[in-house]
Amino acid sequence: SYELTQPPSVSVSPGQTVSITCSGDKLGDKNACWYQQKSGQSPVLVIYRDTKRPSGIPERFSGSNSGNTATLTISGTQAMDEADYYCQAWDSSTNVVFGGGTKLTVL
Amino acid sequence: QVQLVESGGGLVKPGGSLRLSCAASGFTFSDYYMNWIRQAPGKGLEWVSYISSTGSTIYYADSVKGRFTISRDNAKNSLYLEMNNLRAEDTAVYYCSRDGSGSPYRAAFHFDYWGQGNLVTVSS
Numbered sequence: 001s002y003e004l005t006q007p008p009s010v011s012v013s014p015g016q017t018v019s020i021t022c023s024g025d026k027l028g029d030k031n032a033c034w035y036q037q038k039s040g041q042s043p044v045l046v047i048y049r050d051t052k053r054p055s056g057i058p059e060r061f062s063g064s065n066s067g068n069t070a071t072l073t074i075s076g077t078q079a080m081d082e083a084d085y086y087c088q089a090w091d092s093s094t095n096v097v098f099g100g101g102t103k104l105t106v107l
Numbered sequence: 108q109v110q111l112v113e114s115g116g117g118l119v120k121p122g123g124s125l126r127l128s129c130a131a132s133g134f135t136f137s138d139y140y141m142n143w144i145r146q147a148p149g150k151g152l153e154w155v156s157y158i159s160s161t162g163s164t165i166y167y168a169d170s171v172k173g174r175f176t177i178s179r180d181n182a183k184n185s186l187y188l189e190m191n192n193l194r195a196e197d198t199a200v201y202y203c204s205r206d207g208s209g210s211p212y213r214a215a216f217h218f219d220y221w222g223q224g225n226l227v228t229v230s231s
Contacts, residue, residue, distance in 0.1 A: 001169075035218075037152075042221040042223055043152065043218075045223075048207060048215070052177070068223070088151050088152075088216075088217065088218075096144075096154035098152040100151050102155075
């Protein structure tokens, strides 16, 4: 079955840039997306099709996907960005698969 | 505005059954693939099932195959999940979510709207 691997936690200082990685076999050949989930809330789509931002998502959120790694980058991180972030892709053998999630702490 | 409102969760004993519903509004429900995704307490997201716009194509995660049944009623703008032979490991918040394709003929496999979630607890 297909698996996506994320670091359990990442920390960043306010105003700095942070990247969260998501690894999977030939992930660059698939469409990756990212969700933000704040404590006690439903997930929110922040990046889809590797690099696209839904309307209403700030420009400081960006994505890339190449080789075996997709990356979510937050530039000028704000305190409100503190949340869990999940990557997700579709694979023909497993259908929809989520990464284990990364807890972003804004120190 | 798009709204997805789940209902039907609660406490059920192991081996029991439960039916979740998701009422959709603010968009043309029959144009979208729909999904159920769950999250066990303190854990990550797990995809459960999806259904095509007409209901003709359905897939399940291996963990629920043979026990759960997804269905939809486009006339009622509603999505359902019938859960049978429930186990303790099915305890989770269950989210109804919309596929982001916008096409009734294919899925994009990213989820642009989510409901508020509905807790299902399986315990004796």
